[in-house]
Structures are given as structure tokens and as C-alpha cells.
Amino acid sequence: MALVDIYVPKKSPLHGVDPRVKIISAVLLTVVCFFITDLVVLLSLLLYMQILVWSTGVNLKTYSSSFWLVARFSIILMIVWPFFDQVGQPILLDLWIYKPTLPAVLRALAIAMRIFIIASGWLILLLTTRHGQLVRGFVKLGLPYDFGISLSIALRYLPNFLGTIDQIKEAQASRGLESSRGNFVKRARNMIPVLIPTFAIAFRAIEGLSEALHSRGYGANPARTYYRDINMTVYDSIAVALIVSVAALAVVSKVLGIADF
Amino acid sequence: MSVLSIVGMSFRYRGQSAATLQDISLDIERGEIITILGGDGAGKSTLCKTLNGIVPDQEKGEFSGAVLLDGRNIKNLPRSEVVSRIGLAIQDPEAQLFTDSVEEEVAFAPENLGLPWSEIDSRVRRALSVTGLASLPTKSPSALSGGQKQRLAIASVISLLPSVLVLDEPLSMLDPRGRAELLAMLDSLKQERSMTVILTSNSAEEIAVKCDRIALLDRGRLVGVGRPEEILTSPDRLESIGVEPPQLLELSALLSSEKLLNREQAFFDEETGAGRILSAIGGRGGGR
Amino acid sequence: MNQSHVSISGLKFSYPDGTQAIRGVDLEIRHGERIGLAGENGSGKTTLCKHMNGLLSPSAGRILVDGREASSLGASEIAAKVGYLFQNPDHQLFCSTVREEVEFGLRNIGLGADEIGRRVARYLEMLGISHLAEHPPLALSLGLRRLVTVASVLAMEQELLILDEPIAWLDAKQKASVVGAIRQAGTEGRTTVVISHNMKLMAELTDRLIVMTGGSIRLDGKTKDILSDPAAMASVGLVSPPVTLLAESIKDALHFTRRIDTNEDFVSALRERMPGGGTRGTG
Numbered sequence: 001m002a003l004v005d006i007y008v009p010k011k012s013p014l015h016g017v018d019p020r021v022k023i024i025s026a027v028l029l030t031v032v033c034f035f036i037t038d039l040v041v042l043l044s045l046l047l048y049m050q051i052l053v054w055s056t057g058v059n060l061k062t063y064s065s066s067f068w069l070v071a072r073f074s075i076i077l078m079i080v081w082p083f084f085d086q087v088g089q090p091i092l093l094d095l096w097i098y099k100p101t102l103p104a105v106l107r108a109l110a111i112a113m114r115i116f117i118i119a120s121g122w123l124i125l126l127l128t129t130r131h132g133q134l135v136r137g138f139v140k141l142g143l144p145y146d147f148g149i150s151l152s153i154a155l156r157y158l159p160n161f162l163g164t165i166d167q168i169k170e171a172q173a174s175r176g177l178e179s180s181r182g183n184f185v186k187r188a189r190n191m192i193p194v195l196i197p198t199f200a201i202a203f204r205a206i207e208g209l210s211e212a213l214h215s216r217g218y219g220a221n222p223a224r225t226y227y228r229d230i231n232m233t234v235y236d237s238i239a240v241a242l243i244v245s246v247a248a249l250a251v252v253s254k255v256l257g258i259a260d261f
Numbered sequence: 262m263s264v265l266s267i268v269g270m271s272f273r274y275r276g277q278s279a280a281t282l283q284d285i286s287l288d289i290e291r292g293e294i295i296t297i298l299g300g301d302g303a304g305k306s307t308l309c310k311t312l313n314g315i316v317p318d319q320e321k322g323e324f325s326g327a328v329l330l331d332g333r334n335i336k337n338l339p340r341s342e343v344v345s346r347i348g349l350a351i352q353d354p355e356a357q358l359f360t361d362s363v364e365e366e367v368a369f370a371p372e373n374l375g376l377p378w379s380e381i382d383s384r385v386r387r388a389l390s391v392t393g394l395a396s397l398p399t400k401s402p403s404a405l406s407g408g409q410k411q412r413l414a415i416a417s418v419i420s421l422l423p424s425v426l427v428l429d430e431p432l433s434m435l436d437p438r439g440r441a442e443l444l445a446m447l448d449s450l451k452q453e454r455s456m457t458v459i460l461t462s463n464s465a466e467e468i469a470v471k472c473d474r475i476a477l478l479d480r481g482r483l484v485g486v487g488r489p490e491e492i493l494t495s496p497d498r499l500e501s502i503g504v505e506p507p508q509l510l511e512l513s514a515l516l517s518s519e520k521l522l523n524r525e526q527a528f529f530d531e532e533t534g535a536g537r538i539l540s541a542i543g544g545r546g547g548g549r
Numbered sequence: 550m551n552q553s554h555v556s557i558s559g560l561k562f563s564y565p566d567g568t569q570a571i572r573g574v575d576l577e578i579r580h581g582e583r584i585g586l587a588g589e590n591g592s593g594k595t596t597l598c599k600h601m602n603g604l605l606s607p608s609a610g611r612i613l614v615d616g617r618e619a620s621s622l623g624a625s626e627i628a629a630k631v632g633y634l635f636q637n638p639d640h641q642l643f644c645s646t647v648r649e650e651v652e653f654g655l656r657n658i659g660l661g662a663d664e665i666g667r668r669v670a671r672y673l674e675m676l677g678i679s680h681l682a683e684h685p686p687l688a689l690s691l692g693l694r695r696l697v698t699v700a701s702v703l704a705m706e707q708e709l710l711i712l713d714e715p716i717a718w719l720d721a722k723q724k725a726s727v728v729g730a731i732r733q734a735g736t737e738g739r740t741t742v743v744i745s746h747n748m749k750l751m752a753e754l755t756d757r758l759i760v761m762t763g764g765s766i767r768l769d770g771k772t773k774d775i776l777s778d779p780a781a782m783a784s785v786g787l788v789s790p791p792v793t794l795l796a797e798s799i800k801d802a803l804h805f806t807r808r809i810d811t812n813e814d815f816v817s818a819l820r821e822r823m824p825g826g827g828t829r830g831t832g
Binding site: 130131132133152153156157160204205207208209210211212214215216217218219220221223224225226227228 | 319362371382417
Binding site: 300301302406407433436437438463464466499500501503504505506507508509511512515516519521531534535538539542 | 589590690691692693717718719720721722723724725746749786787788790791792794795798799802803812813815816819820822823
């Protein structure tokens with residue numbers, strides 16, 4: 001399952017792009033999205049992002065799990081939105097405090113589309129970048145190396161963690177633990193025999209890891225070198241320049257009222 | 262001259278009433294393979310951690326005595342030197358591996374030392390070849406078998422080019438195939454270079470024939486050091502300190518208690534055993 | 550009473566992601582049998598055992614425990630019939646004291662306070678850890694944690710016991726306690742299935758050995774017969790215990806006729822070859 005373990009081991013154009021470019025693009029996309037209000041523009045951008053996602057070679061299963069994850073969130077958002085935004089005409093429904101108006105619904109739709117667009121940007125990053133390169137990208141962009149290592153370790157352990165929980169459930173079930181029956185309080189209490197071993201295992205792993213890091217010289221030389229490093233090519237530099245200028249242009253022209261999208 | 266000397270070393274973890282290690286003195290010869298045998302709680306892991314300074318640096322407790330590397334106390338040496346001369350691989354390989362590929366895992370240690378790229382590259386190649394992983398440089402560590410993971414954990418410490426390699430219970434988490442691969446690796450380490458290897462185990466089976474010397478650890482004290490033939494004489498003695506004797510040693514004890522063999526003819530490997538049994542049967546003369 | 554305890558017919562199992570772990574297994578296990586289950590990692594032995602306590606349901610075929618479908622029973626029902634010792638003790642330990650840890654399973658199967666107290670005392674004693682009763686299990690060494698889980702599972706005294714690598718990570722003394730406890734369970738008539746890579750252990754604890762490869766059963770016979778047959782062992786990638794290998798290497802010189810998989814067998818075989826107590830003479 002694990003959201004973090006979705007790297008697609010293929011060679012698409014986006015795979016070859018430097019992680020920093022992808023990170024910067026995802027960030028800028030997130031920012032620029034909020035400046036776009038035209039639904040047609042949002043839709044086009046949404047479709048364009050899906051094309052990019054499919055170009056990575058992602059398999060249907062991964063794509064649909066991510067899609068539905070975002071979709072559930074967006075649908076809830078769209079339903080809840082009119083509680084808080086009741087501006088405009090015409091009023092579509094009149095149910096006591098729930099009075100969705102057409103403009104409000106369209107605004108909700110815009111937000112939903114933005115969420116998909118932003119999610120697509122970050123999804124592309126995770127689909128085309130191995131964990132090590134991803135962390136290296138953040139570190140080269142300014143994240144302190146120690147944080148980077150913590151991130152690497154978290155990314156590596158999270159899928160294990162989740163898998164271990166299943167194994168623990170099995171082990172406790174064979175001692176008679178009924179984890180899926182009973183009322184809410186009972187079920188919550190039955191999580192304890194599953195959660196405690198999970199944390200105990202995590203702590204032991206962390207202890208072992210810290211000894212291993214020490215033994216492998218972590219921190220021995222503040223000026224560490226890199227074996228398989230990430231390097232910006234000419235294309236990467238051009239891509240970044242292009243993306244940054246387009247984003248800047250879009251924001252400025254929207255803010256100054258020069259263009260309306 | 263000994264490459265590593267432990268001199269009167271004791272250590273007690275903070276909060277424990279009994280010392281985990283008591284007055285340990287041991288000289289390790291350059292190029293030897295020495296196995297430290299001990300039961301659960303004997304202090305094997307703690308001893309390993311004193312050899313590269315994790316104890317007492319990272320563990321709170323009372324430490325006395327010294328560990329000398331080429332005659333110098335490791336307490337006074339810069340950490341980068343200690344860690345690059347004495348390589349420690351802990352028991353559980355799962356806990357150590359966290360990068361995307363086998364070669365990056367092995368490169369991690371020399372990267373930490375700030376070595377130039379070409380040096381890192383040659384060390385990675387060497388370490389992978391010694392541990393039998395040369396065909397898998399780009400494979401993800403999580404896709405490896407248990408035995409391969411253990412060897413990768415060791416390779417990622419060998420890339421430090423340590424003079425002394427310390428392996429804490431390297432066989433305990435492995436299935437028979439993994440163990441066979443690891444023991445073969447020990448053989449090639451022995452032949453290839455003069456890397457001193459210290460390993461710990463709670464079983465003398467399999468390991469007895471691979472090492473030059475054995476040290477017995479019982480509740481924090483060294484109770485015997487010598488060549489395998491000198492130390493592995495009584496299975497009861499080994500069992501009493503929690504160490505599994507080789508099955509053939511138990512066999513030879515059983516044979517001598519049944520008066521089919523002399524006590525001095527104890528054995529623990531197949532070849533010697535076959536020879537002694539056949540000569541004991543065929544005539545019973547000579548007595549040796 | 551040698552009736553069928555576990556009856557498996559045409560069992561096939563595939564994981565949700567498509568990997569076929571069991572490719573058609575037929576197996577009868579009778580009450581009181583002492584079974585060893587061996588095979589490389591990925592051979593399907595663990596998957597097969599998880600069907601016996603209802604953790605997994607077959608994709609095809611049937612598995613009956615005492616005449617009932619294993620997966621049709623509820624968690625506490627199956628826990629009372631089938632004991633399963635998992636390989637990793639850390640997957641089970643969560644209580645504040647060793648005593649509570651052993652009590653946990655006993656409470657789940659509905660035993661009374663007196664019986665629980667009696668069993669806790671008995672099994673802690675059997676495993677040599679009575680002195681640790683009030684100790685927090687999570688603070689113990691790996692070997693001792695293992696002993697606690699063995700005690701917790703054995704105390705439930707199920708008719709069918711599945712033990713996955715019961716002596717892994719144990720030192721010599723701890724191993725002796727566990728082997729003794731498992732033998733005791735066998736003496737009390739319980740059916741035991743030991744999963745292990747350790748052939749010495751199989752020789753000590755099992756009468757019948759089943760070897761799986763690639764999701765099917767390759768060998769199924771008397772432990773002694775299989776372990777002392779080098780060709781059979783090689784065909785499934787297993788290695789006989791050292792004493793068997795020694796016997797093999799000198800069998801021509803000594804004309805051994807017995808099958809040898811333990812030291813005691815070897816000594817008996819040697820005695821047979823040496824009339825008059827073995828102090829003199831040729832075979």
C-alpha cells in the first residue's frame with residue numbers, strides 16, 4: 001500500500017529530470033494554482049497533468065489508488081463547501097443552513113480541481129524519483145543533511161512498519177485476540193496488543209540503526225562526499241528557467257489584472 | 262604484535278547491578294579469525310561495541326580498562342580513525358540498510374569519511390567482490406535474501422578498509438543457505454587479505470572449523486582462550502555456559518562415555534572424527 | 550486415537566497480488582503425530598501452516614481441523630484448538646509483566662482464574678523463567694523474549710501446536726528448555742508441527758518430515774529415513790545433520806545398516822559392529 005513506495009522503475013523522460021527541477025515545479029504549481037480561477041483553464045491544466053502522470057509509465061493500480069484517495073477528499077470538500085460559502089445567485093437548493101448557490105458550487109469545483117492538479121505534481125515527483133535522489137534533491141536545495149538522512153530513514157521504514165502491523169495482527173489473532181468485533185471502546189482497547197509491539201519494534205530498529213550509522217562513520221567528516229550524486233544538465237537548467245518564468249509571468253499578470261484566468 | 266588489545270576492561274550499564282563485562286583482557290593477533298562464544302546475556306554484543314567505541318561513547322555506564330589499537334588507546338583517537346580502522350557489523354542486517362541500491366549502501370561509509378570519488382569507487386568494487394555481491398550493484402537492498410542482506414551489511418563496513426572486522430552474531434538471523442554463504446565469505450576473507458576478523462556466536466557448530474582461536478565468554482568474564490582443539494573438549498562445559506557444542510563433539514563425548522573411544526580423542530569435525538573412529542575400531546592398539 | 554486431526558485436500562493458495570504460494574497440497578495429519586515441516590524460504594511452508602489456524606483461507610481446495618473448516622471458526626475458537634508460535638517474538642509481546650503476557654492468551658480462550666494461575670506457574674517453571682514472572686518482557690534479551698512467547702503459546706495447551714523456528718536465537722540452555730517442553734507436549738498427546746531449517750532439531754523432535762519446494766510437497770516420510778538419505782536431502786536442497794554425514798563417510802568401512810540421524814543412533818550402530826562391548830576386535 002504505502003504512499004511512499006510508488007516509484008516506477010522505468011525510464012520515462014520525467015525520470016531523467018533532476019529531482020530539484022521536479023520539486024521546484026511541484027511547489028510552483030501549488031502556488032500558481034491558487035491564482036487561476038477560470039474553470040476551463042483549470043480543467044485544461046488538470047488534463048495536461050494527467051497526461052504527464054501517465055507518461056511516467058505508472059500502472060493502473062497505483063494510479064487509481066492515488067486517484068481515489070484524492071477524489072474522496074475532493075468530494076467531501078465539495079459537499080461541505082456550501083456550508084461556508086453562500087454568496088451569489090441563483091440558489092440551487094434551500095435546506096435550512098445548507099443553501100448551495102451556483103457560483104459557490106463552481107468555486108468548490110475549482111478548489112477540487114486545484115487539489116487534483118497539485119496532487120498530480122507531487123505524484124509525478126514520487127513516481128519518477130527514487131528515495132535517495134529525492135532526499136538528495138531536498139538537501140541540495142537547502143535541507144540540512146541530517147534532516148535528509150532522517151527523511152531517508154523514514155521513507156525506508158514506513159512501508160516496513162505498515163507490513164509489520166499486519167504480521168502483528170496475525171500473531172495476536174492466534175492468541176485469540178478479536179480485533180474486528182465489539183463496540184468502539186472494545187476495538188480501541190484491542191489495538192493495544194497491536195500498537196505496543198509495533199512501537200517496540202520501531203524503537204529497537206532505531207537503536208540498531210543508530211549503532212550502524214555510528215559504525216559507518218556518520219558525522220565523522222563534516223565535509224562528506226557523494227558517490228551516486230544528482231547533477232543538473234543543460235536541459236534541467238533550461239526547464240527550471242522556463243518553469244520559473246512562466247509561473248512568475250502568470251502570477252504577476254493575474255495580480256496586475258493584465259490577464260484574467 | 263597484536264593489532265587490537267583489550268586490557269582489563271570492565272563495563273556496567275547504568276542502572277544495572279551487575280557488570281556486563283568484567284576484567285576482560287585479550288590480545289588479538291593481526292590476520293587471525295577469532296570467535297567469541299557465549300550464551301545469552303554473556304556480554305557478546307556489549308563486547309563488540311566496546312571495540313569500536315560505541316561503548317562507552319553512546320551508552321551510559323561505568324567503563325574501566327582500555328582498548329588499544331596498534332598500541333594506542335582508542336579513547337584518545339579521533340572517531341573517524343577508530344571507525345575506519347575497526348569495522349563493526351551488528352546482528353540484524355534489516356536495521357542497517359536504508360539506501361536505494363547495494364552500491365550506494367556500500368558507498369555510504371567512505372562517503373562519510375569524505376573520500377574522493379575514485380577512492381570510493383574502488384572500495385565499493387572491492388567490498389562487493391569480497392562479499393560475493395559483485396553482480397548486484399544496482400539491486401535494491403530490500404529485494405535481497407537474508408544471507409545477501411547480511412553480507413551487504415558486512416560489505417558496507419568493509420568499504421572502510423578496516424584492519425579489524427567485528428561481526429556480532431553474523432549467523433543468527435540466517436537460514437542454512439545464508440550461513441553457508443557467509444562462512445564461504447569468511448574463507449575468502451582469510452585467503453585474500455590480512456584482515457583480522459572477530460566474530461561472536463552462541464553456537465560452536467559450523468564456526469569451530471573456520472577460526473584460528475576461540476574465546477569463551479561466561480557472564481562477562483573470559484573463561485578460556487585458545488585454539489579450537491584446546492577449547493572444544495567438553496560439550497558439558499560449553500553447554501553450562503550456554504554455548505551449543507558441535508554435534509560431533511557431543512558424539513565423541515558419548516563414545517568415550519561408552520568406552521568406545523578415549524577421552525583424548527575428542528573431535529568436532531568429520532574428517533578427524535572418521536579417522537579416530539576407524540582407528541579405534543580397527544585394532545584398538547596405539548591408543549593415540 | 551489415531552484419527553485425522555488435519556485434513557487437507559487439493560489446497561491451492563494465491564496472494565492478492567497474484568503470487569501462487571501453494572500449488573495443490575494433499576495432506577493428512579493424525580492426532581499425536583510429531584511432524585517436521587522444512588523447505589526454503591518461499592516454499593510455502595509458513596503459508597500452509599497459516600491455513601491450519603484459519604489465518605488464511607484457501608483459494609481452492611479444503612482444509613479441515615478436527616472435521617471442521619479452519620477458516621469458519623472464530624478467533625477465540627480457533628485459538629483454543631490450534632496454537633501457533635510465530636517466528637518473531639517481538640510480534641507478540643506487549644504486557645507489563647511476563648505473567649500477564651502468558652495470561653493474555655489464556656484469558657482469551659475463557660479459562661478461569663485458578664486454571665490460569667496453575668498454568669502460568671507450570672509453564673514458566675518448564676521454560677526456566679519463573680524468576681522473571683514480574684519482569685517486563687520487552688526489557689528482556691532476545692533469547693528470553695523468545696522463551697516468554699514459547700511459554701505463552703504452550704500454556705494454551707491446544708491439541709494442535711504449530712511452532713515456527715522454536716529454537717532460533719536461543720542459547721544452549723534455553724534451547725534445552727524449549728526442546729524439553731515441546732517433547733512434553735508430544736508426550737501429552739498433542740499434535741506438533743515444527744517448522745525449522747535446523748535438521749538436528751528435526752531429528753530430535755519429529756517422527757515424520759515433510760519437505761516443500763515451490764508450493765508443493767516434495768518429500769513426505771519418516772524423519773529418520775529422509776535425513777539419512779543423502780540423495781533425497783540433496784534433491785530438496787537440505788543438508789543432513791553432522792552425525793549423519795559422518796556415518797555416511799565411514800559406512801562402507803563399518804557396514805552400518807541402521808539409519809542414523811542422532812548421536813544415539815550412531816553409538817548403537819557402532820556397538821552392533823563391535824561384538825563384546827567394543828574394546829577390541831574388528832567389525
